[in-house]
Amino acid sequence: xxxxxxxxxxxxxxxxxxxxxxxxLCFTADDISRLRRLPRLEAxxxxxxxxxxxxxxRVDWRASPEDIYDxxxxxxxxxxxxxxxxxxxxxxxxxLKVLRVLASYLQDTERVLRVIEDGSDSYLVLLxxxxxxxxxxxxxxxxxDMKLA
Numbered sequence: 001x002x003x004x005x006x007x008x009x010x011x012x013x014x015x016x017x018x019x020x021x022x023x024x025l026c027f028t029a030d031d032i033s034r035l036r037r038l039p040r041l042e043a044x045x046x047x048x049x050x051x052x053x054x055x056x057x058r059v060d061w062r063a064s065p066e067d068i069y070d071x072x073x074x075x076x077x078x079x080x081x082x083x084x085x086x087x088x089x090x091x092x093x094x095x096l097k098v099l100r101v102l103a104s105y106l107q108d109t110e111r112v113l114r115v116i117e118d119g120s121d122s123y124l125v126l127l128x129x130x131x132x133x134x135x136x137x138x139x140x141x142x143x144x145d146m147k148l149a
Contacts, residue, residue: 018047024136025055026129056113056126065090065098068125072102072113075127080109095123116140 019035027035031050035043051057057071069087076084083105090098096115103113111127114136128136 018043021136021139022047022050024128024132024139025051025126026132051124051126056124059095059099059123059125061095061121061123063095063098065092068095068098068102071125072127077110080106080111080127083109099123099125 019032022032022035027050031046034046038046048058053074056075059068059071063071065087069084069090073081073084084102085105090101092098099113099115106113106127109130111129112133114126114128114133116124116126126136
C-alpha cells in the first residue's frame with residue numbers, strides 16, 4: 001500500500017495532497033484534519049484506512065472478479081449495489097477489464113469508479129462522487145485509460 005499511496009502523492013498537485021484528495025472523496029472534516037497534522041508516512045497509512053470499506057481500496061493485478069466485488073460491495077450504497085450484476089456473470093479477465101465492466105454498470109449512480117495505477121502490480125480503486133470527478137481527475141492527472149467509463 002505504501003508504494004500506491006506514494007504514487008498518489010507524487011501525482012496529486014499542491015500542498016496537503018492527501019488531505020485535498022480526501023476532501024474530493026468526501027472524507028470527514030476530522031479525517032482531513034488528521035491527514036494534515038500527521039507526518040507523511042502516518043498520513044499515507046491513515047489515508048489507506050479511511051479509503052478501505054468506504055471509498056474503495058487496493059486490488060492486485062491478479063485480482064479475480066470475486067476479489068474486486070469483495071472490495072467494492074461494502075463501499076456501495078444500496079442503490080449502487082442494486083446496479084451491479086451477480087459476480088458469477090462477470091467474465092474472469094484482468095482486473096482493469098473487470099473494473100471497466102463494473103464502471104459501465106455504475107455510470108448512472110451517485111459515484112463513479114476510477115482507478116489509479118501504482119506503476120507496479122496493483123491499482124487503487126476509488127468511488128468518486130459524480131460532482132467531483134473532474135476535480136479528482138485533474139488532481140491525480142488521471143490518464144484516459146484509468147477513467148474506465
